[in-house]
Amino acid sequence: MLEFGTQFALVTLAAAVLVAVVRLVRGPTLPDRVVAMDLIGILVVGLIVVLAASTGVHATLDAAIVIALIAFVATIAYATYVEKGHPE
Amino acid sequence: MMDFATGMLWIVGSSFAFLAALGVLRMPDVFTRMQASTKASTLGLGCLLIGAALQLGDLASILRLVSIGAFTLLTTPVSAHVIARGSYRADIPLWHGTVLDERREALEKAQATEQPEMG
Numbered sequence: 001m002l003e004f005g006t007q008f009a010l011v012t013l014a015a016a017v018l019v020a021v022v023r024l025v026r027g028p029t030l031p032d033r034v035v036a037m038d039l040i041g042i043l044v045v046g047l048i049v050v051l052a053a054s055t056g057v058h059a060t061l062d063a064a065i066v067i068a069l070i071a072f073v074a075t076i077a078y079a080t081y082v083e084k085g086h087p088e
Numbered sequence: 089m090m091d092f093a094t095g096m097l098w099i100v101g102s103s104f105a106f107l108a109a110l111g112v113l114r115m116p117d118v119f120t121r122m123q124a125s126t127k128a129s130t131l132g133l134g135c136l137l138i139g140a141a142l143q144l145g146d147l148a149s150i151l152r153l154v155s156i157g158a159f160t161l162l163t164t165p166v167s168a169h170v171i172a173r174g175s176y177r178a179d180i181p182l183w184h185g186t187v188l189d190e191r192r193e194a195l196e197k198a199q200a201t202e203q204p205e206m207g
Contacts, residue, residue: 002143005095009136012102016109023112023121031118031175038167039112039125043105045156046136050098052149053140061152068159075167083174 006054013047034078041071094139101135104128117183118175126168133160 017040024036048064051057111124137157141150182189 001095002091003095005098005139009098009102012106016102016106019106019109019113023109029118029175029180031171031178031180032121034171035118035122035125036112038171039108039129042129042133042160042164043109045160046101046105046133049133049136049140049153049156050102053094053143056144058144058146058149058152061149061156065152065156065159068156068163072159072163072167076170079167079170079174082171082178085178 002054006050009050010047013043013050017043017047030078031082034075034082037078038071038075041067041074045071090142094143097135097139097142101132101139104132104135108132116185118180119172120183122168122171126164130160130164133157 020036020039020043024033024040027033045064045068048060048067052060052064105128108125108128111128112121115121115124134157137153141153144150144153176191
């Protein structure tokens with residue numbers, strides 16, 4: 001069950017990142033891309049957590065924390081930029 | 089037993105994360121996309137984190153996983169709110185089937201009666 005769960009989770013998360021990248025490329029407005037980028041950050045954190053737990057390498061969890069922090073700050077910064085009136 | 093629980097949690101969590109991505113692709117405007125992304129990705133990441141905590145089991149890893157989960161639960165609503173406010177103020181168009189836009193109605197009512205703008 002663990003084998004199948006790990007494989008399934010990795011493949012599904014990678015597919016989810018691809019689907020989010022389609023939205024990131026297609027836009028059509030800047031907030032759409034910001035939402036897609038935020039989702040990609042969360043999905044990558046999930047990928048790193050699953051990889052760390054299945055291989056037993058704890059050190060990568062620190063990278064997951066950093067990615068979560070940076071994704072939040074980037075989203076806030078982009079939202080401020082949109083609100084100041086640069087919607088494209 | 090622990091392996092089974094971890095496998096199930098990872099399957100559920102990654103399915104929710106994929107549904108979130110599908111919602112971001114298929115929903116019609118920024119605001120609906122954002123709600124699909126935030127709600128489902130929080131639940132999906134929560135399941136993945138609980139599964140990883142069951143699997144790893146040592147204190148340092150569990151503390152890190154709990155801090156990731158707490159941070160995500162705190163920041164996801166904040167960033168969704170800030171994106172929604174910013175894109176509404178930047179006049180990003182709503183979906184043509186939108187039923188209720190109370191702020192727009194209040195603005196129009198204020199203009200019709202020649203009163204100072206609300207909000």
